[in-house]
Amino acid sequence: MPRFKIFLEYQGTRYRGWQIQRNARTVQGEIVKALTTIFAGKELEFQGAGRTDAGVHALLQVAHLDVDTRLSPREVRRRLNDELPPDINILRVDVAPARFHARHHALARVYLYQISRRRTAFGKNYVWWIPEELDLSQMRETADLLLGMRDFKSFTADEPEEKSTRVLIERLAIEENGDLILIRIQGSHFLWKMVRRLVGVLVEVGRRKLTLEEVRHFLQFRSNRPAELTAPASGLFLEKVLYEGDEAEPDSEEAAVPLIRIRS
16 A cells, blocks of 8 residues: 655644544544545545644644555645645645654654734734734743753643653744744654743743743743743644754745735
């Protein structure tokens, strides 16, 4: 049975996240429904590199598909896009090695969070509007504190008793582009709601309502404070999934151009 590697993008606004759920519309659910239509009566397996929460978007999600077919990758892509709603788009389909696994073989994930400094009628589903002035130097100092292998038990809705809450954060960059503040986080993997809680804490530091010492405390002792500061899903994108041989750093052009350009 051939295995395909699928690259896709989606707008998460209308969905209750990636993973299939009963009585809820999800991205994986929509794709499986399309696959079932295309490959009627055939067994198939479709898995993504990671789960995104309700309302979170993806610029580049990766999945693998097992199905017995003679269709070419190009034809699989075309037929999938014909069946899918317009807010889910298959970018590319490749033939993958038989043992390739979208989740298990991923080395890192990169998330992008967009904050708008001004109210906007365009792209409100893609940004978090924060009217207050943020202290970016303090936010960057806090970002440095979060790098490396850390215990993020205060930054997740997962139960530390049930799974490890230690995560390697390899990069946490805060950039400016016009009226946008772009936060990029690269890690080995991410816990449930972890990225949004990290962003919420960084913003509270930028508002000067949270100190670096308090953030250090969150890393040492479990606290519910980061949960209270969880950033909205609207500004969060899964930007890329990295595998062996992929470049970890975005090129300069990609890093300089936000998804939604907001002008002063």
